[in-house]
Every structure is written in C-alpha cells, then in structure tokens.
Amino acid sequence: MKTKIPAFIIAFLFLLQYVSAQTSVSDSIFTLHGRMHGMHRDSVLLFYENGEGQAVFQSRPIYDDRFIITDSLIRPTFATVAFKDQGEILTDSAIEARSHELYLEPGRLYLSGDIGKMDSLKLTGSGSEEEFVLLNKSISGIKAEMKPLTERLNKEKDPEKAARINTLFAPYDNRIKAITYQFFLKYPNSYVSLHELVNLVNQMGLDSARHLFDSFEDQLKLSYDGKQVASAIDKIASVQAGKPAVDFIGTDTCGQSISLADFKGKYVLLNFWATWSAPSKESNAHLFEIYNKYKADSLVIIGIADNDASAEAWKKAAVSENIYHWTNLLSGAGTENDINEKYAVHFLPTKILIDPDGKIIGRFGDNNNAHANILLDRTLQNIFKDLVAKASSR
Numbered sequence: 001m002k003t004k005i006p007a008f009i010i011a012f013l014f015l016l017q018y019v020s021a022q023t024s025v026s027d028s029i030f031t032l033h034g035r036m037h038g039m040h041r042d043s044v045l046l047f048y049e050n051g052e053g054q055a056v057f058q059s060r061p062i063y064d065d066r067f068i069i070t071d072s073l074i075r076p077t078f079a080t081v082a083f084k085d086q087g088e089i090l091t092d093s094a095i096e097a098r099s100h101e102l103y104l105e106p107g108r109l110y111l112s113g114d115i116g117k118m119d120s121l122k123l124t125g126s127g128s129e130e131e132f133v134l135l136n137k138s139i140s141g142i143k144a145e146m147k148p149l150t151e152r153l154n155k156e157k158d159p160e161k162a163a164r165i166n167t168l169f170a171p172y173d174n175r176i177k178a179i180t181y182q183f184f185l186k187y188p189n190s191y192v193s194l195h196e197l198v199n200l201v202n203q204m205g206l207d208s209a210r211h212l213f214d215s216f217e218d219q220l221k222l223s224y225d226g227k228q229v230a231s232a233i234d235k236i237a238s239v240q241a242g243k244p245a246v247d248f249i250g251t252d253t254c255g256q257s258i259s260l261a262d263f264k265g266k267y268v269l270l271n272f273w274a275t276w277s278a279p280s281k282e283s284n285a286h287l288f289e290i291y292n293k294y295k296a297d298s299l300v301i302i303g304i305a306d307n308d309a310s311a312e313a314w315k316k317a318a319v320s321e322n323i324y325h326w327t328n329l330l331s332g333a334g335t336e337n338d339i340n341e342k343y344a345v346h347f348l349p350t351k352i353l354i355d356p357d358g359k360i361i362g363r364f365g366d367n368n369n370a371h372a373n374i375l376l377d378r379t380l381q382n383i384f385k386d387l388v389a390k391a392s393s394r
Helices: 007-022 092-097 127-155 159-167 170-186 191-203 206-214 224-237 278-297 311-320 372-392
Strands: 029-037 043-049 055-061 066-072 077-084 099-104 107-114 122-124 249-251 257-259 267-273 299-305 327-330 350-354 360-364
Touching: 043 066, 055 066, 092 099, 099 127, 127 159, 127 170, 127 191, 170 191, 191 206, 191 224, 206 224, 249 327, 267 278, 278 299, 278 372, 311 327, 350 372, 360 372
Parallel strands: 029 107, 267 299, 299 327
Antiparallel strands: 029 066, 043 055, 043 077, 077 099, 107 122, 249 257, 267 350, 350 360
C-alpha cells in the first residue's frame, strides 16, 4: 500500500537530498538514495556487514517511493535489500523473493527499479556492484538451468531425499566454480572476488586457494573477509599429509562413544561418506576389499557418516552394505565435535590415512576423486610391503 504523507515531510526529504548532493561525502560514509516505481511498499530493509564483520540491519520508511539510508563504511561490502509493508510479517521464503543482493561501498549510491520485479533493481555509484553484475550475468544461464532442481529441493521435506537431490547440483556447481575462478583471475583485487572466495575456499584445492589469496593486496587480506579466507586456508593446511591427526569422539551404531585415541599404535583409515552420496556407496565396495586384505595387518577402518539428520538410514546401510565389519560413527554435524569440520572435509567420499604415531599419511578424495582409490591402494601396498619386509628381516 502506498503511504500518503504530509507535504512538509516530502519537502524535508527533498531538502535533505539537496544538502546531501551539495556536501562532499566522507571516505567512510555511504549514502544510499532509493527511487522506486511500480509496486509500492512502505518500508525498506538493508542487511550488511560493517568493516569488523558485525551484522548490521537498517529499516527505513519509504515516502513517495523514495528513501535514504546512510552509515559509515570503510570498504565495499556485500548487502541485501528487501521491501515490505509496516506491520507485515514475512516468511523466510517471502523475504527471499522480495530481496536483492548488491554491493555497497563508501560514496553516494543510487538504487532504482520496480519493487515488484526485483531483478530490475539497479545500483549505480558502486564499482564493486558493476563487477558483481558482470559475474552474475556470466552464470545466469546456469542458474536458470538449476531452477527446476532448486524448486524440487525446496519442496522436499525428507532429509535423506533432500540430501540426494542436493548431490544433483554438482555438475552445475562445477560449471559455476570454473566461471567464478576465471573472474578471480580477472579481478584479483576485487572485494567481490574476496567475498566469493569466502564461500568457495573450502571447495578448492589448497594450492589454488593459496594462489588466489596471495594475489590480493594487503588491504583485502586484512579485511574481515580476508581473515576468514586465511583462517579457512590454515585449517585446510593443518589436516594435510605430515600433520598430526586431530582427535575426536563419535557415536557408533550401538550408541557407544568412540575416539581416535582408542586406536593409537595402529594404522587408521578414516572414511568420510554418507548414505545419500552415490559415490560414497560405490566406494564402500572398494573399502570392503581393503578391509579383507589388510585387517590382519592391524589396519583399522573408521567410517564417519554425514547422516546426523537421517541416522536410521545409516544404521540400515551398515548392514546392507557390509560396513558393520568396522567401526562406524556419525559425523556430529553442527556440533563442537563435528568430525568433518575438524578434518576440513567438504567432499564425499574422502579417505584419510593415519600412521601409528598419529600423523596423517595422506588424503584421498577431497575435490578430486578421479584416482583416489588407485592412490590409496598404492599407498597401502607400500606401507604393508615395508612392514612385511621389516618383520622378515628380524
């Protein structure tokens, strides 16, 4: 509903805009001028992070289809703008439908468009926004292809089925990642690149992530997003071959607590998987071969399933897929003892081999599963061949 306001308020707003136009904007201030048309709402909502990474929310009334929002901002930042009527309670999906992503930065910014058509909104005055628009245009076709799958996922209530649907996004996500990576290379000192890297760093190889991060200027590296990326890279680096294995506690299929420390002095193979992951289930057959081949040589297998939301499916799979022969744990997703998080595992299946001294020997899988089983087989053959040779020479 369009809000009818007194003439003196309209006059005040025009005066405020006139004064703003005549005054130089501070290097640490942004002023967002909105001039909307089409559908009418009487409130604008703006969500963003300040320079310290703190969430900021501003709400302003819309008078005569116009609004002004201002705040201090030391660098460009990702933001979301949404529109509603005063007193209106919106669901998450409704807010998403009425929201638009953009990049604020210090200076005088202008937002225009039809509130009823969020894709029509246009922000001018922000160089970061121009880069963001270019990136979105380059992946818009892929997102359009994904739309039916996204709608299907949003309608699915069963956690196990929803997780399976999620795996179908992989080909699209890979194409988007490839385009985004090229964007990183083209705009190595962009806040857009840095913010997108926050979301993708865990899905990239360690060397690629380091290469991209090292290309940023110190100003970006020291920003809140920069510190997030640096922390993620350090976390990934801390669980690579040659690093100490991180202890953990998990719950097995019988409800018993099991820790990695329980198997000190043995070779331990951690298998990160899930019942909803087709590649994981295929990998279990290969794991059964490994178990039969090396169980007499003190190789311990610990399955870690990302099935906290569908534990019954996990327990059934333990029997149907012959994985009950070794220890099986839930990952503890979302808890302080999240094993996947401790080992920076973001792809399934991933296998991590640990030696009797508690040091990581190697990771097999991650974002490159093409030759994971072959590399794991070769590593195990070399380890146990050496052990047999040492035993026979005594």
